[in-house]
Amino acid sequence: MAGSGSIQMRDSDDVVLRVENLVMEFPAGLKQVVHAVSDVSFDVCRGETLGIVGESGCGKSTTARALVQLPRPTSGTVTLDPGTDSRVELTDLEGEALRSVRPRVQMIFQDPISSLNPRRRVKDIVGEGLAIWCDEHPDVDVDARVDEVLSAVGLDPVVAASRRPHEFSGGQCQRISIARALAIDPEILICDEPVSALDVSVQAQILNILEEMKERFGLTLVFISHDLSVVRNVSDRVVVMYLGKVCEIGNSDALFSEPAHPYTRVLLASAPEPSTVVDASESAIGDEIPSPINPPSGCRFRTRCPRATELCASQEPVMEEMGPDHFVACHFPSTP
Amino acid sequence: MAVPLLSVADLQVGFATQRGLLRAVDGVSFDLAEGQTLGIVGESGSGKSVTAKTLMNLLPSYARVDGSVTFDGRDVRAMATEGERHFWGVEMTMVFQDPMTSLNPVKKVGEQIAESLRVHLKRSRKEARDEACDLLQQVGIPEPKKRLTQYPHELSGGLRQRVVIAMALACSPRLLIADEPTTALDVTVQKHILDLLDELREERGMAMILITHDLGVVKGRADQIMVMYAGRTMEQADTATLFSEMRHPYTEALLETIPRIDMASHTRLVPIPGNPPDAVDLGPGCPFAQRCRYCSAACLVDQPGLDQHGDGHACACHSPVGTEAGAAAHVSNLETGVTPAGLDMGTFTAAVGETA
Numbered sequence: 001m002a003g004s005g006s007i008q009m010r011d012s013d014d015v016v017l018r019v020e021n022l023v024m025e026f027p028a029g030l031k032q033v034v035h036a037v038s039d040v041s042f043d044v045c046r047g048e049t050l051g052i053v054g055e056s057g058c059g060k061s062t063t064a065r066a067l068v069q070l071p072r073p074t075s076g077t078v079t080l081d082p083g084t085d086s087r088v089e090l091t092d093l094e095g096e097a098l099r100s101v102r103p104r105v106q107m108i109f110q111d112p113i114s115s116l117n118p119r120r121r122v123k124d125i126v127g128e129g130l131a132i133w134c135d136e137h138p139d140v141d142v143d144a145r146v147d148e149v150l151s152a153v154g155l156d157p158v159v160a161a162s163r164r165p166h167e168f169s170g171g172q173c174q175r176i177s178i179a180r181a182l183a184i185d186p187e188i189l190i191c192d193e194p195v196s197a198l199d200v201s202v203q204a205q206i207l208n209i210l211e212e213m214k215e216r217f218g219l220t221l222v223f224i225s226h227d228l229s230v231v232r233n234v235s236d237r238v239v240v241m242y243l244g245k246v247c248e249i250g251n252s253d254a255l256f257s258e259p260a261h262p263y264t265r266v267l268l269a270s271a272p273e274p275s276t277v278v279d280a281s282e283s284a285i286g287d288e289i290p291s292p293i294n295p296p297s298g299c300r301f302r303t304r305c306p307r308a309t310e311l312c313a314s315q316e317p318v319m320e321e322m323g324p325d326h327f328v329a330c331h332f333p334s335t336p
Numbered sequence: 337m338a339v340p341l342l343s344v345a346d347l348q349v350g351f352a353t354q355r356g357l358l359r360a361v362d363g364v365s366f367d368l369a370e371g372q373t374l375g376i377v378g379e380s381g382s383g384k385s386v387t388a389k390t391l392m393n394l395l396p397s398y399a400r401v402d403g404s405v406t407f408d409g410r411d412v413r414a415m416a417t418e419g420e421r422h423f424w425g426v427e428m429t430m431v432f433q434d435p436m437t438s439l440n441p442v443k444k445v446g447e448q449i450a451e452s453l454r455v456h457l458k459r460s461r462k463e464a465r466d467e468a469c470d471l472l473q474q475v476g477i478p479e480p481k482k483r484l485t486q487y488p489h490e491l492s493g494g495l496r497q498r499v500v501i502a503m504a505l506a507c508s509p510r511l512l513i514a515d516e517p518t519t520a521l522d523v524t525v526q527k528h529i530l531d532l533l534d535e536l537r538e539e540r541g542m543a544m545i546l547i548t549h550d551l552g553v554v555k556g557r558a559d560q561i562m563v564m565y566a567g568r569t570m571e572q573a574d575t576a577t578l579f580s581e582m583r584h585p586y587t588e589a590l591l592e593t594i595p596r597i598d599m600a601s602h603t604r605l606v607p608i609p610g611n612p613p614d615a616v617d618l619g620p621g622c623p624f625a626q627r628c629r630y631c632s633a634a635c636l637v638d639q640p641g642l643d644q645h646g647d648g649h650a651c652a653c654h655s656p657v658g659t660e661a662g663a664a665a666h667v668s669n670l671e672t673g674v675t676p677a678g679l680d681m682g683t684f685t686a687a688v689g690e691t692a
Contacts, residue, residue: 055522169611199379200549201612201627204593204605211602226523233595233603252601268597270527272552275597283527288492 006041007319008249008327013083014045016220017067017105017188022076024062024244028293035292036062037073038244043082044188044237049214049221051235051252053228053267057289059244060224064192067222068105069098080104080188103133106181110193112173116165122176123161126150129184149179152216153209171202178209182217189213190222195230207234228271232256237325240264243300244292246319250326260322260333263301282306299331307332340367341543342391342511347403349386349395349567357400358616360386362567364403365642366560370510373537373544375554375575377590378564381612384547387564388513391545392430407511426456429504431533433516435496439488445472445499446484452506471502476532494525498532505536512537513545518553530557551591555579560648563587566613566623569642573649583651583658585630609683622654629684630655631675632665 006020024037037059044050052060066073069090078090080101088101109115116125127146134140147157153175165173174194181189191210195203207230214221225231231238238255240248240263248261257277259265268275269283285304290296298316302308309331317329349361361383368374376384389395391405393416405412407428415423432438440448449471450464459467465484472480475498488496497517504512514533518526534557537544548554554561554575561578563571563586571584582588592606610627613619622628625635634654642650655665669675673682 055524171611199612200590200594201379201608204595204607205609207595207605208607211604228523229595229597229599232597232601233599233605235601256597266524270523271597272526272550273555273596283524285524288495 007321008246009041009043010045011083012045015043015083016046016081017222018043018077018079018082019063019067020077020079022063022066022078023074024059024066025074032293035244035295037066038295040076040241040244040246042239042246042249044220044222046187046220047214047218048236049223049234051231051238052222052224052241053226053231053238054241055226055289057243057292058241059292060226060241061192062244063241064107064190064222064224067190068102068107069093100136103129103184104186105188105190106184106186107190107192108174108177108181108194111197112170112177113165115177116173116180118165121162121164122150122155122168123157125165125176126180126183129180133184145183146179149182150176152182152213153179154205155179169202170198171205174198174202174206175209178206178213182213185217186219188220188222190224192224193226194223196225196227203230210234228267228275229273240267243290243295245300246329247301248326248328248330249319250322250328254323254326258323258326258334260326260328260335261330262305262307262332262334265334266304299329339369341370341408342368343404343406344387344391345404345406347387347390347405348401349383349390350400352398352400353616355616359567359618360399360615361390364562364564364567364569366562366569366572368511368543368545368560370543371537371541372560373534373546373558375558375561376545376547376564377549377551377554377561379549379612381566381615382564383567384564385515386567388430388515388545388547391513392424392428394430422456425452425509426507427509428511428513429507429509430513430515431497431500431504431517434520435493435500436488436520438500439496441488444485444487445491449484449499449503449506452503456507467506468502471506472499474505474536475499475502476528477502493521494529497521497525497529501529501532501536505540508540509542511543511545513547515547516549517546519549550594551587552594563590566615566618568623569650569652570624571649571651571653572642573645573651574647577647577649581645581649581658583645583649583656584653585628585655585657585662586624588657589627606684609679622652625675626677626679628677629669629675629679629681630657630662630665631669631677631679632661633676636676 020041022037022040026034028034054060067078080088123146127142130142150157155175195206223234235252237251242263247263265278265282266285269278269280274280290303296303298314299312302312311331317331319327319329322328345365347361347364351358378384446468449468453459453464453467469480477483477498518529558575560574565586570586589608593608608627613623621636622640625631632655640652640654642652644650655661669681674680
């Protein structure tokens with residue numbers, strides 16, 4: 001399991017977000033360090049949906065937050081529009097310069113109810129970013145824009161605008177969160193488990209809205225989830241993470257039809273209705289995820305991996321190409 | 337089914353609120369035979385957990401309960417009023433959703449497992465500890481001796497849920513109720529826990545009620561499935577029949593709305609429009625009518641009864657899927673473009689058209 005290596009990076013003018021060698025560490029007391037994200041690299045093309053999938057504790061949310069510099073990564077770079085003259089390195093920016101770039105990358109969170117201020121009205125919640133942004137764009141009509149995004153996510157602005165979050169259900173609150181993120185016309189929308197807290201019947205509504213919004217506002221999505229079937233549905237490209245490292249990256253079809261990394265295969269076999277490309281017995285691994293304070297040497301997945309050998313303990317695998325737009329970091333990948 | 341182990345008839349549970357009576361469970365009936373698994377499926381607020389809590393006598397005293405619950409010929413509700421405490425935890429036990437909150441954080445796991453053995457079965461301290469150690473082994477916890485002396489925070493989510501299962505099994509219950517036992521766990525762990533429950537059930541010949549919001553979870557595991565919505569039973573059948581001859585529009589909608597791993601990327605999902613109804617103010621008709629594409633005029637005024645469709649397959653619907661009435665209602669709704677409940681059929685046709 002390695003994020004080391006950058007063979008998976010694409011060299012295209014279309015790349016809108018590039019993350020290179022991202023490292024996120026947190027102090028854990030007693031001079032110990034939590035290695036939450038270690039050397040992760042990936043890129044996202046314009047109009048693409050990148051899915052990030054993995055168990056809890058694998059660093060997927062930390063990666064998402066590092067993209068928007070909340071908090072700033074320990075090392076590594078996050079670059080917007082890397083292939084063009086207008087490239088912006090978020091990791092280099094500070095203060096006002098960073099603030100002025102922030103509208104381009106917006107985020108929606110898992111729990112729709114706690115991510116909205118219960119004391120404010122919907123129109124103020126959705127319009128706040130816009131009102132601040134307006135200082136630099138005086139020609140924007142805040143009320144009209146709030147109405148536009150609220151109706152875009154399927155809420156009636158006349159009814160909804162003057163209400164407060166407690167008057168809405170979880171699914172409606174998530175629509176409000178999406179409207180808030182869209183109000184200032186972002187290029188990239190980072191969705192951190194946006195449907196995990198919702199009922200199955202409402203989940204499909206939100207997923208469809210995200211697809212519609214992506215088309216209507218020309219968005220690029222980074223979509224984080226632990227649910228493989230949801231990630232499969234929304235993503236063009238998928239990153240599988242384990243304990244702060246990238247196991248496998250590939251376009252959605254290749255990765256789900258020919259999973260090469262043993263961990264990806266475990267995930268696919270563990271789903272309630274397992275994928276047909278893997279054998280159900282492949283889900284048999286231990287429950288225990290090693291501590292990110294003291295991760296295993298070599299490949300981080302080796303302690304739970306059915307194929308692990310001594311090589312895996314001594315040497316960290318490097319990203320290798322398995323097929324067109326399909327990369328895996330494993331010494332013993334499955335070959336189709 | 338010969339003699340059911342558990343028989344629930346016309347169970348009603350209500351809570352008085354300021355806005356009126358909230359009907360959490362409304363006329364639920366089912367039978368469960370020894371060694372069988374019943375899957376109860378539904379969204380949040382459908383009454384599945386309240387049903388489980390009623391069986392376990394865990395409802396607050398202000399809940400208004402009506403109907404009968406019989407376990408092996410004994411009246412469970414009468415036992416509740418008589419304070420018969422050696423029934424729950426011995427013959428009928430429960431595993432809850434969140435293993436962190438269902439364990440006591442300041443007691444060692446060994447003591448927590450031993451507690452029910454000491455209280456209910458009057459085991460000595462040493463016997464109880466030895467049995468607890470055996471139980472931990474049975475639920476697949478490595479180094480059980482060492483784990484006995486640990487506190488819940490020292491264990492991972494999967495191990496904690498195994499401890500909770502060990503606690504539930506301590507007195508060899510005849511019925512285990514598992515209320516969303518894996519919702520708080522990772523996918524990789526979820527499968528292990530469900531497999532474990534299945535194995536233990538088989539070994540011990542125990543009956544099980546598995547409550548979940550995911551039809552996929554019960555598909556391969558339950559013998560019978562009951563689909564609940566707004567406190568009512570929508571459809572009830574053995575598992576194979578339910579998946580092959582689905583009758584209720586809600587069951588069908590639930591299955592269609594979930595993305596599957598083998599679907600191509602960007603397959604447009606068929607959502608269930610709208611939101612679940614307000615349980616305080618359900619109105620006269622079918623609670624699902626507002627969101628249903630098979631809705632007919634009768635659905636708005638007349639609450640459908642649970643009709644039998646043969647082989648114990650019951651469905652509460654005026655125009656069930658796969659019948660003439662259902663097809664007729666669907667065609668007529670497509671022609672007018674809106675259902676009698678005022679739902680635009682376009683929300684469905686657009687979605688279905690793109691998937692095809």
